[in-house]
Structures are given as structure tokens and as C-alpha cells.
Amino acid sequence: MYICLCLGVSSSAVQKAIDEGARSTKQVASSCGAGSVCGRCRHTIRTMLDAAAPDSDGRKAHRLRRRWGRN
């Protein structure tokens, strides 16, 4: 799926940036460009970051904790 429409950045590119160490939307933007133009995809990037962050047991949360009411 495309996350950042401004630059045509796909979810796999965002995931790669996260897997390589990006821990904030700013770092994702520096790595692959996603979220660096209009910024309207940052919520999705944030949820992908949250999903990749280790939970209290030290495991990665594999699912997005989507807040469907955010729009």
C-alpha cells in the first residue's frame, strides 16, 4: 500500500526504514521521505512505529493499534 502519496512511498519502504532503526516520524521522513511533504500520512507512520515498538514483554506488537476515530 502507498503510505505517502506526495512522494509515492510504499508501506514496505516505511517498514524498511523502521526495521533499520527509525523510531520517530521525523526519522522515517529522513530515511525514506514518507511524511516529509504535506504530513497527512504521519498518523499511519506513527501507528506503524507503535506496532514495531516492543511491548512490555519486549515483543514486537504485530498489529496496528488503529484509532479509527482519528479523522
Add this chain to the structure above:
Amino acid sequence: MSLVLAADYRVPDFDRWCAMISGDLHRLPSLGAHHLVVYRSVEDPSRVFTTLGVRERGPVDVLLRSPVLFAWFDSAGVEEIPPLFVGEVVEKLDLAEAAAEAAQPGAVIVAAIVSVAGMDRLRARVRRAAAGLAASGVRRFWIYQALDDQAEAMILQEVASERQAQQWIRHPAAVARFMSEAGVGAHPPLFVGRLVQTFEVPAAPRTRD
């Protein structure tokens, strides 16, 4: 080649947005769009799933950053742009006699965007399981393959009734177990909704050279 652009998002005021769609259609021909399909969730009335059929006319990144696409989300009152699936149909099965006709408003759809281990294998399994799918109430089965990721699929199933759809989700045949994979990574959770309307996008007026 015809592409489909699909997104799952929430609209703050569904009725207002729905009433405005017809007025917004005139913008879409510049994208190469020919059909727009709107589904509304049966579980969350503000959640929608839309698919836009587009004749591919150039690089996808140009299509994605089109101001028309952003205006589409603006018009829906969507501030945060949802992930957008862009792909092409690779499998289309009509499993019921009535399915040969166009889907009618109210038709129940189950939409999943998932990663699949082998697209060709999934297609072959679905074809082999056609009779079982039909017996479970699945009337149409479409698989779309993403342009940006060959292992990403959008799978749409039209099911005879909402009750059968819920039953199918709770107790899927092996071939439909991908439904439990929805909601992983950037993929939206499984969408169960009803067809609101299929809009034919008017052709762009011809311009003189």
C-alpha cells in the same frame, strides 16, 4: 491497463459526503477514473471502503500526488490520508448465477488487504475451491495484486447475506484463512460492509488540439 485504487477510512459525516459524491465526480476523469464504488461498514457507520477504477495513463507516482486525489479526501472531511492500495485484478470468479449481473446496492462485501505467500498458489487454490466458496454463500471473488508489492493482495468477496458473511469470517474454509491476517502492518482490519452505490465517472470532455 486498468488499475484499482482502494482505501479504507472514516468519514465524519457520511450522509453529507455521500450527497456530495455526484458533484465531485466531474473532477475524477483527470485521473483516468471510470468507476467509483462506495461501500459502508456494517459495524461502524462512519467507516467506508472505496474503490476507484482507473485507466492507467502514466507513472503511478504522478497519479498519487494528483491534487484531485487530495481534494477527494478533503471533500470527505478526511484529514489524515489513509494507506492507498493500488493494483490490478488478477482473478475474478463469478460463483453464483445472479453474480453475472452487476452488484446491487446493499450487496454484502468482505474486503481484506493482506500479504500472501504465493499469489499464483492462492489463485489456483481459490479456483479449486470455487464450489465450496459458492456453498458458503460467496457469490463473487476477486483478487487484486498490488503494484508496489507483488506479495500484497486485496481480496474482495461478495457474500449472499450479512449473516453468511459473519459465519464465513468465523469459520472460513482453508482457502479463505487470509481473512484473519487483515490488520497487520499498514493493512486495515477486515472490512465487512454493504455496497452503497457504483458511480460511473463521466468521460472527460474532449479538448481541441
